[in-house]
Amino acid sequence: MSDNRKLTTASGIPYYHHEDTQSVGPRGPLLLQDFILHEKMAHFNRERIPERIVHAKGSGAYGTFTVTNDITRYSRAKVFSEVGKQTGIFHRMSTVGGEKGSADSERDPRGFALKFYTEDGNWDLVGNNTPIFFIKDPKKFSDFIHTQKRDPYTNLKSATMVWDFFGLNPESLHQVMFLMSDRGTPYGFRHMHGYGSHTYSMVNSNNERVYVKFHFKTQQGIRNLNGEQADQLRTDPDYAQRDLLTAIDNGNFPRWTMNIQVMTVEQSKAHPFNPFDLTKTWSQKDYPLIEVGTIELNENPQNYFAEVEQAAFAPAHVVDGIGYSPDKMLQGRILSYPDAQRYRLGGNYEQIPVNRCPFMVSNYQRDGQMRVDGNGGKGPNYFPNSFDDIKPDASYIAPPEILDSNIADWYDRNGEGENDHYTQPGIFFREVLGDEDKKHLISNIVGAMSGIDGPKRDLIVNRQLCHFFRADIQLGMAIAQGLGINLADVMPQERHA
Structure with a gap:
């Protein structure tokens, strides 16, 4: 077989854009016609049964969300309609890359998923315990997760x-730094912050739109494990689940x-970098945190499989007053999570x-497994019809969005300003x-990179060291010395201290 094989779809069609999704302008929304994204994610979603491909091991609990501050000037969502209002929630926290039997203390991001049972339908806010992620384009997601799983050989x-x-x-560097710090091994689920991670939007009663990021600050106080403590706790692989349940x-x-x-x-148009880039944070000095409310977990599920294992979250599920943004990773997950x-779990x-x-659901979806x-019943399964009184409610008409471009492409050809990863x-x-x-x-990075082996070891190690040097010279030097690397071999030509 030739070593010069072309990259193709499952049907054998060669294509080029494997890592960039076609979008309307460099910051615009993604196009449904880019079927490579759909093929990659649809196949990726079907690679394991029945375990979740990511976030396989987790814990969940019921609770309440209580509004403590008026934000109706930003959002007309009923969940935020008045101070003191309570809404039922289900919250699932998880590791990301490990299998169901993996240890709770693994160095890994932690999933942070919330389901709000609002009177306007269920709102799912799906994030992690970090405000950022490893990649910014969803076409890379399946490839990234494959590297976190098991070698096919x-x-x-x-x-x-x-x-x-x-x-x-190199866009992964920001999240790699979080992961390799002690934040990558939180002490259980109760002592970590959570984030919506993606950029979302809010719309108020005047149809005025703003972009938002969600932050959840633990009231238990931050506790992390260092590398040695995390390794020791692997002897108790379920400690985080036990800790939450017992509390x-x-x-x-x-x-x-x-x-x-x-x-x-x-502000988003004038921002110095793409504010919808999931690998970057917004400065809290420029965009300070505004309190919204409190979530409390106060009821354990009665059956783990029925309620935690079958809990299903999708960032596609937003309610009136909360919307999407041009965040490319969010746009990709709108498709892949429900899929x-x-x-x-099935179409139903x-x-x-x-x-x-828990409130009224009225639609014309019928049949399918496990209905x-x-x-x-005997009601019509089509719309419009002359027999029932189900009608669209005009008060839920979403305001139009103005796109910043009418050029569809896969990436920004002049976008060096979008690629400051350091x-x-x-x-x-x-x-x-x-x-x-x-x-x-530094110790965690040195330990992790010491496991790199094979004929490409030096190439992989030196490439990554160059990224650390560009982030901070002292960081790069310390890691290189820890790995026993000659600094003259890896010092980059351009340094971004």
Whole structure:
């Protein structure tokens, strides 16, 4: 077989744009016609049964969201309609890359997914315990997750795969820094912050739109494990699940404060970098946190499989007053998350009690596997019809959005300004981490990169070191020395301290 094989679709059609999704302008929404994205994600969603491909191991609980501050000037969503209002929630927290039997102390991001049972339908806010992610285009998602799973030859976890991908995708550096710090090994689920991660939008009663990011600050206080402590806790692989379950059973209900950052549409256009880039944060100095409310977990599920394993979240599920943004990763997940749930749980997964909207649901969806709600009885299964009184409500008409371009392309051909992958990781290292945290970060990176092996080892190690140098010279030097690397071999030509 020739080594010069062309990249093709499953049907054998050669194509070029494997990592960039066609969009309306460099910051615009993605196009449905880019079927490569759909093929990649649809196939990826079907690679494992019945375990979740990502976020396989997790814990969940019921609780309440209580509004503590008026934000109706930003959003007309009924969930925020008045101070003191309470809404039922289901919250699932998880590791990301490991299988169901993996240890809770693995170095891994933690999923942070919330389902709000609002009178306007279920709102799913799906994020992580970090405000950023490894990639900014959804076409890369399946490739990224493959590197976090098992090598197809050895069936073992592979540091070589992991760091090869990171080095070839410098946009991952910001999240890699978070992951390799002690934030990558939180002490259970109760002592970590949560984030919506993506940029969303809010619309108020005057149809005025703003962009927002969601932050959830733990009221239990931050606790992380260092590398040695995390390794020791692998002997108790379910400690985080036990900790959450026991705390709630004992009446020690964990709480988080919900905050938002707000950016106007005009500010987003003038922002120095793409504000919809999931690998970057918004400065809290420029866009301070605004308190919204409190979430409290106060009821454990009665059956883990029925309520936690079958819980299904999708960022596509937003309610009136909350909307999407041109965040490319969000746009990709609008498609892939519901597709994953339909594959894993069936086309009627939203009838499973934990996913069911507790208020009126009226539509013309019928049949399919595991239909359990009467299937519409003898009523009509089409619209419009002359027999029922179900009508669209004009008060829910969404305001139009103005697109910033009418040019459809796969990437910004002149977008060097979009590709600053080093400034924010450098700030994280110099200004956010304390001296002890920096030592742990360097130690964790050295330990992880020491596992790189094979004939491409030097190439992969040196490539990644160049990224660390560009983020911060002292960071790069410390890691290189820890790996026993000659600094003259890896010092980059251009340094971005």
